[in-house]
Every structure is written in structure tokens, then in C-alpha cells.
Amino acid sequence: MGASSMPPVLEVSQLSAGYGCSSVLHDVSLSIDQGEIVTVIGANGAGKSTLLRTISGLLKPSGGAVLHHGRRIDMLAAPDIARLGLLHIPENRHVFADQTTEDNLLLGAYLRMRTDGQATILRDMESMLDRFPNLKERRKSLAGVLSGGEQQMLAIARALIGKPKLLMLDEPSLGLAPAIVESVFAILLEERAKGATIVLVEQLAYQALSIADRGYVLRQGRIVMQGSSAELLARGDIQRAYLGSTDHGAV
């Protein structure tokens, strides 16, 4: 890796956070460079979702700092962090149930309304629907009547249409059929090719590492390992603890 002169898109430095008296994250440090896919893996309850919630401002850290291009953002409120282009897709979808698929996507482009014209946004919506054929079929349906997996796709598409500078996904594979998981991950690779920077929290550790450049392993709120995806995939202890059979999709 060449030393880049630009500060990383995201730098998390000795971050601690928790809920009330129970602290969940301890001294977590990591950094993400422009154009990388970085995955965070770990067991349930290890603090992966808490990490994303802290970065996106939904939770205030109890210690440490979060920096975006070298600027501290951990004091900002969640909407301001989103306005900087750091978008978080939480685990539980949160689509706008009483609005149509199309309206959900247009709302995803809300922050672009002023800068980009309506025509551009409508064009982007069409291309987004082309990338998610299931959603295209249901474009006029209310989001609330979509199946669980379709809602998950909608949540991802709604975030992508906002052209985030940094996209944080919390278990995008949740509830998706294996074939759809493949295509969602393929879309993430396309986004990276276009210059997007992505943080991916996943239970399907094998697939996540397969598309990621680097990975961090979180255990009980601490980073216990980090390295390139190839290094992590090759490690015996990682395989045993998180990967299991290496062919989830392939049976």
C-alpha cells in the first residue's frame, strides 16, 4: 500500500461506546481509505452494529474520536453526518412502509434534490430499478407490502441512490435468497469500481471477505485481528470461528 497523502475517508481512533452503564466498544481503532471495501466480522453481540451506530451518530461515543477526511465528526448529530455523505443502512430495514417503492427511492435522493436536477434523479432511479429487478416489478407497490427480502433490497437501493461518500451496511444479506446475496455483493463491487467506499458488517463472513479488500475482527467490543481479506481467509482460527463451511451459497 502506497502512503497516500490524503487523510482516510474514515478514521476511528480509540473509540469507546455503550448503552448506559454497559459499555460495548473498547478502544476500537480502524481506518478506511478512499475506494476500499472494508468488512467487520464477529459474533453476535460483539459490537458490530454498535460500531456503525456510533460512527453514524446514532450513539454518542464515551471516548475516542471519529474522523472524516481528518475532521472530527463524533460531535455531530446523525442528520449532519448523513449530510456529509456517510450513510448507514441499519439492520432492521426501516423502509417507509406507507410509501411506494419509487417514493422510497426518491426520498433516498432527498439530499441531492438541490444540487442535481429532477431529471438526473429520475434517471438514476430507473437505473437503480434496473439493478434490482425485484424492485422494478414492485415499483408502484407500497413498501410495507413488499416481502422482507425485497424491503432489504429497497433499503440498500435507497441508500445507493443518495450517492454516499461512505456507505455502511449492517448485514445486507439478512433475509435475502442466496442468488440475491450474490447480486447485492456484485452491486457493491460495481459501486467500488465507481469509487465508492464501503464498510460492510456481515454474518456471512466468507462472502464478505471475498469482496472486501481488508477486514477487522471484533470480539467482545475489541478489535482482535485485522489484515487483508486474503490473510484473514487463510487463517485457521478465523475459519473455525467465523467461516465454517466456506461455501454457504454453494451447499
Next chain:
Amino acid sequence: MAQSDSAGGLPAAPAPLATARRHAVLAVALAAAAAAGLLMSDPYAIYLARLCLINIIVVYALNITLGYAGQASISIAAVFAVGAYGSAVATMQYGVPFVLAWPVASLLAGLFGVLAALPTLRLAGAYLAMVSIAFNVVAEQIFIHGGTTTGGPIGLPAIPPIEIAGFSLTDSQALAVIAACSVLAIYCVASFRDSQWGRAAVALRESELAAASLGINTVRLKIALFFASSVMAGLAGGLYAHSVAYISPDIGAILASFVFVLMLILGGAGTLWGPLIGAGLLTLVPHLLSELQKYHLLILGIILLLAVTRMPKGLARPGALLRRRKLSPVQEKQRPAAQTGAVESVLLSPAPGAGSLSAQGISKAFGGVRALSDVSVEITPGMIRGIIGPNGSGKSTLVNVLTGYYTPDAGRVMVGTRDITARPTAEIAQAGIVRTFQTPRLFADLSVQENLMVGGFSRRPGSLAGALLGTAESSAISALAAANAAMLAAAFGLHDALHQKAGDLSQGNQRLLEIARALSASPTILLLDEPAAGLSHEESINLCTVLERLRAGGLGILLIEHHMDVVMRVCDRITVLNRGTLLAEGTPREIRDNAAVQEAYLGSKAAS
């Protein structure tokens, strides 16, 4: 009551604590009432004490329906007024003695309360609140326009005092009776919350859908709770009429209902001590500031604003909003899941000769979209049937049809030889068909143990009267359910978390708890909607072990799942849906080798 013996070495049932708490209530309240009765001679002080104690009864009554069961029907003052007017009219105009008029009027209030609550069977939340406000306004108008019977807008003066066995009670004697009644009310509500009825009520508040899926007849539950609560409010109304000696339509006005609701919310809805604190404060404070009487409403309004913004959960649990937001999963110890107990031992009744569940030719459309067309599937006891298919292929819709949430456009659902098509969910659950949800719908505010106790309610509820009076039978039912719950928790590796709130569990444990809770309703067929979603590899393996053991115990399982390693490992047969139609059916091997399935569902890796 040797009830906790049945739990053996397992964690103790909550019964001992509950009993202790009840004794404490009794002691404290009796002491306070005795002291008050003896010390008071000032008529104004007696009046105030009476008012305070009567309000306490009403707010405890409201706590049952609005606090615990979460039903936003707020016409409580109208119910209170029915009790007051009923008893006053009966004694004054028909010469009925107080000891008869009082309970009869309260029963009338109970019926009236049920009538007022009928909209709860269809409505919820803000709509329900609106309807109950309208109902209250109508009732108020009836009191105003009731002619000589109700005394019109002026009301009824000179109501005879409380009379027991021919003796008319003096003011301080009446105060003692009212104090005893309010102590009894607190005791009853405390017993209720510790009973299976109380758990069912909270379950109703936390997720009506999940409560019904465990076999709880929510219609009957709501009616019973409103009846009990309204009788209690009616009794308070009678005490009011005969101790204050004058009633007017104001006591049943919507404004009075708002004040009762405010007392409950300020003190803490759904808490044991909230009603006492709220009713006490809001009765005494305005009167103690009597020179500010004209600002009464202003003061109430400001208190409400402060209460809702500063401590939305009430004074009885002030820390609640500061420390715990609902979304926070607390870090847990890594648990040795499912290796502890023999899961099959928790199958309460392995259902001898239980029928299989079959769906025959099911079709269902939403608007123009055909979600299912002509799908048939069968699950027999002792088998695991997987259902896989692309997103939106109709898997969850099928589960919703099987459990009565949706009425199919065509086709039948049978358990054995019994047709259960589109029957109420609770009835289907009682027939042994119990489901879990794609996104866990736990009773977040109940402990893990209590979540697992709710499933036993439909089989053995006991009587509501017994629950209110805290009878030995009611305690025994709770203790049995607690013991079963502890066993289930142990089998799922959740015993360390037994007393944690379900909402505080990690995702993985929430999923396990959902399965355990479904089992607590003693199903013969279990329907699991994506149980492995969000589970780590290790947790998925544990889940497989659990499912295999349950099958060995004779349970039939329908498994919707996208984790192919889980599906291929545990399923006996697999049904593949695509766009609402049956794409394939067969053994895991056949499905894996099916080219159409590979293309539609499994993706490129499987084909290579």
C-alpha cells in the same frame, strides 16, 4: 403453597418475591390508613383524604387496561360516573339499600365499560382514543340530559351516606372503609400483575400479533380486562357518591377522564406504584395550592407537559428513559447454546396421534399481485419441511395463510381432518400450529422467563377473579408456568438471561427466545420464518442441533430459510416456491441437483 418446589433445582419462580411485595403493600397501606383515620378530625382533611383514596382506586383500575394491557380507551370517568349515579339513583329513588345498590351499580359500570371498550376489538392507538373520547362525551350528555333521574346539569344532592347493617357511617368511619377498599385495590392489581393474566395483558400491549400467535384469545382477554377494570372504577364511583353526598355530570366529563389518565402517566403507566404516586400528587397538589384554584387547569397542563417530556415513563421509574433506549442490545456472555439441556424434554405434550398440517391448493392475491397460486404443502409430525425460494416468492404469505393472518382466495388448510382455513390465529395456535416471525416480535418489556410463561396462558389461564385476589390456585398456575419457562430457557442456553428483559438480548438470543416462546405454547407443528437470519455460523449450527432434537421429539417443523447449509442439513423434504407457484418438491439432494432451482434461487456458485 409449596409451589416453588415443583421447579426443583431450577431458578426460582417469581412467586416468593411477589408474595413479599403484596405483604409489604398491605402493611404500608394499612398503617397509613389507620394513622390517617385516627388523626383526622378536620373535615376538609377528611374530604381530601377520601378524594385521594378514591382517585387511587380509579387510577389502579385504569392501570389494568391502559397501563398493563396498553389499550388506549380512556373513558374511565364515564365508567366511574355510572357507578356513582347508579348507586345514588338506586338508593334515593328506589330505596335499595347501599350494600345492594353499590355492587349492582358497579356491575352495571362493568358492562358499560365493556360496551365502551368494544372498539378496542377493531381499533388501536390514536383511533381508539378518539372513539373513547367520543363515547365519554356522549355519556356526559346523558347525565346532563337525564331529567329528574340524574338531576340534569345540577346533579344529585343529598345522597345518603354509606350504610352497613343499618348503621350510617360517620365521615371518618367512611374514610376507613374507603381506605380499606383502596388497599384492596392495590393488592388486587399487584396480584394481577404477578399472575398469568397480568403477563398476558402486558403481552397484549407489547405485541398483539405475537400474543395471538401463542393462542391467546385477545378478544376475550380485552373484554375480561375491561370488565374487571370498570367494576373497580364503578365501586370507586359508588364510594364517591355516598361519601361526598353530591354528584354532578362533571365527575363523568371527558376532562375528568383526562385527569385520571394524566395521574397514571405522571406516576408511571404499567408500574405497581405509579398510580399511587400520580393520583396522590395530582389530587393533593391542586388542593394545597387552593388560592391558585383558578389556575387549576393551567397547572395540570404544565405538569403534563413536564411529565411527558422529562420523564415519559413516569415518576415510578425515573431512570428508565435516561439509561435504556429500546434499541440497545447489551453485551452478553457468549453462551454455550443449546448444549445444556435436552430440548426434546420441553415438548410438553408430544401430541399423541396429532394431525399433520396440510395446505391444499392455496391461492392468494394482493391487489393485482398473485402472491400464491395453487400451492399445496404438507408437514407431518416428526418431519422438517424446508421452504425456499427467491425473495417475494410467497414464503411468508404461505405462513400467514397457514396461521390465519390471511384468508386465502382459494384452497383449504387442514390440521388432521379439521378445517382451520382462516380461523382466528389464536384458535389455530390452540390447535397446535404455532409460528415465529421474520423480525422477532418478543414482549420486549417482559423478562425472558415471563416471555416463556405467556405461552402457557391459553392452556391454563385460571380465573381472572382468582388472579385479582391472588388465590393459591393462581399462584400455583404461575409457579408451574415459571418452572416450565425455566426448563425451556435452560434447554436453549438462556438460563443466565432468565430475568433480563427480552428487549435487551442480542439479536441471536432474541431469535432463540422466539423459538423457545413458540414451544411454550406446546405446538405439534412449528412454523419458523427465517430463524437463522442474522445468526453467526456457530449459532446456526446450534440452531440445527435444536431443530434436529425437536424433530426427534415428534415435532413437525416448517422451516423458511435462506441459509442453505442449515436447510440442506436438517430438512427431510424441501418445497421450492417461485413467483407464488410450486417450482419443485423433493429431498435435499433432489433439490440441489434441480437445474431450475439452481437458476431461480441458488445462484451461480451452485451451478459451478
